[in-house]
Amino acid sequence: xxxxxKKGSQEKHLQxxxxxxxxxxxxxxxxxxxxxxxxxxxxxxxxxxxxxxEIAKRSLSDANIVAEHRQGMGGTxxxxxxxxxxxxxxxxxxxxxxxxxxxKTERQLSMQEFESALEKLGIGMTEPLGFNNTYxxxxxxxxxxxxxxxxxxxxxxxxxxxxxxxxxxxxxxxGWRPLASRYQLNPQSVVGIDHALGYAALKNGSFxxxxxxxxxxxxxEYDLVALEDDQQFFPRYQAVFLFRFALPTPVISALRQxxxxxxxxxxxxxxxxxxxTKDYARAASLYFNNGARSxxxxxxxxxxxxxARWTLRHLELAGFSLLLSVxxxxxxxxxxxxxxxxxxxxxxxxxxxxxxxxxxxxALLVPLPFFGISVRTAITALFLYxxxxxxxxxxxxxxxxxxxxxxxxxxxxxxxxxxxxxxxxPIASRSILAGIKTSAVINIGTATxxxxxxxxxxxxxxxxxxNLNDHVTILQGAIPAAxxxxxxxxxxxxxxxxxxxxxxxx
Amino acid sequence: MSxxxxxxxxxxxxxxxxxxxxxxLAIERGKTTVLIGPSGCGKSTLLRLIIRLIEPDxxxxxxxxxxxxxxxxxxxxxxxxYVIQEGGLFPHLTxxxxxxxxxxxxxxxxxxxxxxxxxxxxxxxxxxxxxARYPVELSGGQRQRVSLMRALMxxxxxxxxxxPLGALDPLVRASLQKDLKEIFSRLRQTVLLVTHDLAEAAYxxxxxxxxxxxxxxxxxxxxxxxxxxxxxxxxxxxxxxRSLALV
Ligand SMILES: Nc1ncnc2c1ncn2[C@@H]1O[C@H](COP(=O)(O)OP(=O)(O)O)[C@@H](O)[C@H]1O
Ligand SMILES: [Mg+2]
Numbered sequence: 023x024x025x026x027x028k029k030g031s032q033e034k035h036l037q038x039x040x041x042x043x044x045x046x047x048x049x050x051x052x053x054x055x056x057x058x059x060x061x062x063x064x065x066x067x068x069x070x071x072x073x074x075x076e077i078a079k080r081s082l083s084d085a086n087i088v089a090e091h092r093q094g095m096g097g098t099x100x101x102x103x104x105x106x107x108x109x110x111x112x113x114x115x116x117x118x119x120x121x122x123x124x125x126k127t128e129r130q131l132s133m134q135e136f137e138s139a140l141e142k143l144g145i146g147m148t149e150p151l152g153f154n155n156t157y158x159x160x161x162x163x164x165x166x167x168x169x170x171x172x173x174x175x176x177x178x179x180x181x182x183x184x185x186x187x188x189x190x191x192x193x194x195x196x197g198w199r200p201l202a203s204r205y206q207l208n209p210q211s212v213v214g215i216d217h218a219l220g221y222a223a224l225k226n227g228s229f230x231x232x233x234x235x236x237x238x239x240x241x242x243e244y245d246l247v248a249l250e251d252d253q254q255f256f257p258r259y260q261a262v263f264l265f266r267f268a269l270p271t272p273v274i275s276a277l278r279q280x281x282x283x284x285x286x287x288x289x290x291x292x293x294x295x296x297x298x299t300k301d302y303a304r305a306a307s308l309y310f311n312n313g314a315r316s317x318x319x320x321x322x323x324x325x326x327x328x329x330a331r332w333t334l335r336h337l338e339l340a341g342f343s344l345l346l347s348v349x350x351x352x353x354x355x356x357x358x359x360x361x362x363x364x365x366x367x368x369x370x371x372x373x374x375x376x377x378x379x380x381x382x383x384x385a386l387l388v389p390l391p392f393f394g395i396s397v398r399t400a401i402t403a404l405f406l407y408x409x410x411x412x413x414x415x416x417x418x419x420x421x422x423x424x425x426x427x428x429x430x431x432x433x434x435x436x437x438x439x440x441x442x443x444x445x446x447x448p449i450a451s452r453s454i455l456a457g458i459k460t461s462a463v464i465n466i467g468t469a470t471x472x473x474x475x476x477x478x479x480x481x482x483x484x485x486x487x488x489n490l491n492d493h494v495t496i497l498q499g500a501i502p503a504a505x506x507x508x509x510x511x512x513x514x515x516x517x518x519x520x521x522x523x524x525x526x527x528x
Numbered sequence: 529m530s531x532x533x534x535x536x537x538x539x540x541x542x543x544x545x546x547x548x549x550x551x552x553l554a555i556e557r558g559k560t561t562v563l564i565g566p567s568g569c570g571k572s573t574l575l576r577l578i579i580r581l582i583e584p585d586x587x588x589x590x591x592x593x594x595x596x597x598x599x600x601x602x603x604x605x606x607x608x609x610y611v612i613q614e615g616g617l618f619p620h621l622t623x624x625x626x627x628x629x630x631x632x633x634x635x636x637x638x639x640x641x642x643x644x645x646x647x648x649x650x651x652x653x654x655x656x657x658x659x660a661r662y663p664v665e666l667s668g669g670q671r672q673r674v675s676l677m678r679a680l681m682x683x684x685x686x687x688x689x690x691x692p693l694g695a696l697d698p699l700v701r702a703s704l705q706k707d708l709k710e711i712f713s714r715l716r717q718t719v720l721l722v723t724h725d726l727a728e729a730a731y732x733x734x735x736x737x738x739x740x741x742x743x744x745x746x747x748x749x750x751x752x753x754x755x756x757x758x759x760x761x762x763x764x765x766x767x768x769x770r771s772l773a774l775v
Contacts, residue, residue: 430616433579434630434678435605444629448620523620525662 060088061273064101064110067094067474067485068217070155070237070289073296074114076306078263078277084310085276093302094485095475096388097190098123103389105145105264109396112265112277116155118257120147120264122196130257146267146274149281150260153237153289157191157256158248160234162224166247173252174205177231184211186220186229196257198233204255218488235259237286239294261289284309300486300495325498328483333502336479339397339472340465343404347461351409352454355416356442369417372410380407380468384475400472400479407468408461415457419450452522459514466507470499480506530593532557532686532718533578538587540573547573549742550587555686560712560719562729565739566765571722574739575688578720579608592685606630609679613691615671617663623674624659627681634682648677651711669700676711687712689721693728705731726750726769738762 061082065075075091082089092110095101098119104110117136121127125139133149140147159174161183166172169180177183191197192214202208209231215223221240224232234241236248261284263277284292288309296305354372358365378386383403393399423446431445447454473481480499487495519527531554540548548570555561555578563571576582578589580601588595596604610616617626627648631641649656654673663671672692679687692708693701709732712719723729729736730750737747746758757763 424614426612426614426616427618429576429581430610430612430618432581433605433608433610433616435602436630436633437602440633444633445618449618451620525618525620525622525664528662528664 060090061112061269062110063089063091064095064104064113065091065093066098066101066113067096068235069239069293069296069302070235071114072302072486073292073305074151074261074263076302077280077309078112078114080303080306080310081280082273082276085272087273087276093482094473096385100385100388100475102264105266106143107391108266108268111269111273112263114151114261115147115264116259116261117150118156118196118259120262121257122194126195128195140264141267144267146265148263148265148278150262151280152261152282152284153286154258154260155235155237155286155289156251156259157197158234158236158251159231160224160241160246160248161231163245163247165230166249171249172247173250174201174207174255175252177207177209177249178205181207181209183209183230184213184228185209185231186213186215186223187233188217188220189214191233201255204253216488237289237293239290239297242290243294243297300492329498329502332478332480332482332499333506335477336466336469336481336503336506339400339404339469339477339479340462343401343469344408344458344462344465346401346405347408347412347465348458350405351412351457351461352416354409355413355454355457356420358413358417359420361421365417368413372413375406376410380471381474383407384471388475396475397472397477399475400469400477404465404468404472408465411457411460411464412454413457415453415460416450419453419457420446422453423449448523449526452518452526455514455518455521459511462510462514463507466503466510470503531555532592533720534590534593535574535577536588536590538577538584538589540570540577540582540585546742548577551742551744552587553737553744555718555720556735557718558716559734560717560721560732561735561737562733563720563722563737563739564724564726564729565745567724569739570742571739572690573742575610575690575720575722578686579605579610579688606634606682607685609676609682609684609687611672611675611679611687611689611692613694615663615675617671617675617678619663622660622662623654623666626663626674627659627677629678631681644681645677648680651680651714652676653707667700668696669704672696672704673707676708680711680715685718687717687719687721689719691722691724693723708732726766738765740765 063075063078063082065071072093075093079089079091095104095110098115101110101113101115102124105113117131120136120140121129121131125131125136131139137147159177161171169176171177171180187198192199192212198212213229215229220229220232221244223229224246225244234246234248240246241248263280265274265277292305292308295308296302299305351372354368358368375383380403383406384399387393387399387403393402427445427449431441436444469479470481470484472479473485480503483495483499484503485499487493487497487499533553533555535551535553537550537552538548539546539550551574553574563574565571573582577584580596590596591604591607617623618629621629624645627645628641631644645659646656648654649659652673654670654677658666658670663674666674676692679689693704696704705728711717712732721732723732733750735747736750736753738745738753740761746753746762748756753762753766757766
C-alpha cells in the first residue's frame, strides 16, 4: 500500500516535470512564430560578406521587398545549413568555396555545372557579381623585398617565417595542408588566429605570413604584398549569391540585378569604406551611388539608441534563458536531491552541459532542425548553460538540511508538497538563490556569443569590432556587458535580503 | 480501555545490525512511560517507528486500537506531538510561526489559534513577548519550550519526547523537568519520553522501561528496578548512574 501511494505522488512529480521541460520548447515556439515574414539575407563573418549582404538587402528594399540582414552568422557550413533549412533565404558565396566545401569536388566546374548541381539541392546561384576574391598569402612589403620572396615557391627557402592563418584556412580542403604539400612548405611555426586580429599581428611582427582574400582592403592599407600563386594552386573564387529556389520571382530578379556589377577595384573600395566608417550600410549605399536617398535610409542610429537596442536584446536573451533555467532547474534540483540513479543522471546531464564550451554548444544546436540560426537557439544554449548552478545548488541546499529538521517536518504530518513549500525550499533558499545568481552572471557573459548566430545583443559590437580590429567598437559592447554583470550581481545581493527569510540571515 | 499504542513483535534492522529485536510494548493512556538505556540501545528507533518516520521490518503497531493504513499516516502524525533533543525548530520561522505552522496549514480559525497560543505560553512558562523571535535568538531552554508548544498545539493524544532536555545545562534542566511533570499531570497527557538519566526517569515516570542492545530488559517503577533487578545489567546500569551522582 505504501508503495502504491509513493508511486502516485511520483507520477504527479513526473507530470510536473514533463510540463516544466516542455515549457521552454513551447515558449520558444511562440516566440518564433511571431517572427515570420521578411526575406532574410545572411552573411559570413568578414567585412566583404557584410557589405554584400547589405547591398542585397538594399537591392531588395529598392524593389519594395521587406528584407532583413543577419550579419556575420559564421562560416560556410553554418550559412549553407541555414540556407538549406530555410532559416535564411540568400547569402553571398564564392564559387571556389561552393565547389570545395559544399559540392566537395576537386574539379573546376563550369557555371552550368554549378547551377545544375545546386538545383538538385533546391538552391539557385546568380551569375558572378564580377570580382574574383581568391585566397592569397600576404607578407609585409619591406620584409618580402628584403628576403626576396615574390612567389609562394620562394617561401620554401624561409622555413623560419612564422605563419598566422585563419582557422577556416587551416581546415579547408583547399586550404593550408594541400597548399603546403603542393609547394613543399614546412615552416616551423603555424598558428591559427582570427582573420582581423591576424592583420594586426602581421603588422606588429608577431607573424610574417598570413592568408588573405585578394580583395581585402587591409592589403592596401597595411602596405602588404600578395605572393604570386606561381603553381596556380588556389581555385577561382567568383562572388555570387546563393538563394532558395522557393523564393518569389521578384526577390530572385532583384538579386540577379547585382550580377556583373562589382569588379575587384570596386569591391576593395567598398571594403575600405566599410572598415573606415565601420558602417556596412553606408558602404553598401556607395554601391548604389545614390547619396541623397542613402542618407535618409542609412543616416545611422545614434550611439545611445544602438546601445539601448543591444542592451535590451542582451537582457532579453539572458533574462528569458535564466527564467527557463529557474523554471526547469529547481524541479530538477528537487528530484536530484533525492539521490539515487535519477539524481546522478540529472546532475551528470547538467554538468556535461556546462563542460561543453559555449561556442561549441551553439555550433551543435545550429544544425538541428528546430533550432538553426535564431534567437531561440541562443536562448536554448544559454538556458542549458545556466541549468547546472541552479540544479546543483537546489540539490545541495536541500541535502544540507539537517536530518533533525527534515524529520521534524515529516513528523508534523505535513504532506510532501507542503513540506517542500513551507519548510525545505525556504531553508534551502540561500543556496538556491546563490545558484540563480551564478547562472545570471554566466548568462550575461555568455550572451555576448549570441551575436555569432545573429541573435544580437552586446556581442554585436564586440563581434564587428573584432572583425574590424577596432578596439573602440569592441569596448562599446564589452564595457556595457561588464557593467551589466555587476548590476545583476548587485541586484541579486538586494534580492537576497528580500527573498531569504530573516531567520536564516541572523 | 485498551492501550493507546500497542507494539507487537516489532523489529527493525539497519544494514549492518539489528536496532530493535522483536519487541512487544503497550503505551498506557494518561501515563508517562519513560524509555531509558545506554546510548544506541534502540530508544529513538522505537519512537521513530511509532510516528512512522521508519517502517518496522516485522510486527504491528496499533494506534488507538487499530492498525494505521498508509493513507492514514499523516493523520496519525497529527495526533502525535514529537519533540527531539535538537528541538527541530525551523530556523526560517519565528517561534510563533513554528508553533502555529500546522494549525495554519489546517486552516484553524485565527481566534482559536490565538487563544490556544497564550494558553500554551502560560502552560510552558514561555514569555509571550518572545514569540516574535527566531530560533537562533532564543536560549536552549526557551527553544525546547517552543518545541513543546508546537508539539502540544493540536492537543495530541500522544506526546513523544526524545531526550528533550538532553542538551540543556543542569539548572535549566531541573526547572524544565518540574514544568514537564506539572504539564503532563494537568493535561492527563499520554507521554513516551526517552532519557538516559535515571534520576529524570525516576522523577517523571509512572513506568520505566529499561532497554539494552535492542531489547526491553525490565519494566516497572524505580523501586522495582532497584529491589528486583531482572538481570546483572539492570544492577550495573543503576550503579553506574549512582556513582555518577556521587562524583
Ligand atoms: N539510519 C540509521 N542507519 C543505520 N543504523 C542506524 C540508523 N539509526 C540508528 N541506527 C543504529 O541503530 C541502533 C539504535 O539507534 P537509536 O535507536 O538511535 O539508539 P538510542 O537508544 O541511542 O536512541 C544504533 O546502533 C544505531 O547506530
Ligand atoms: Mg537516541
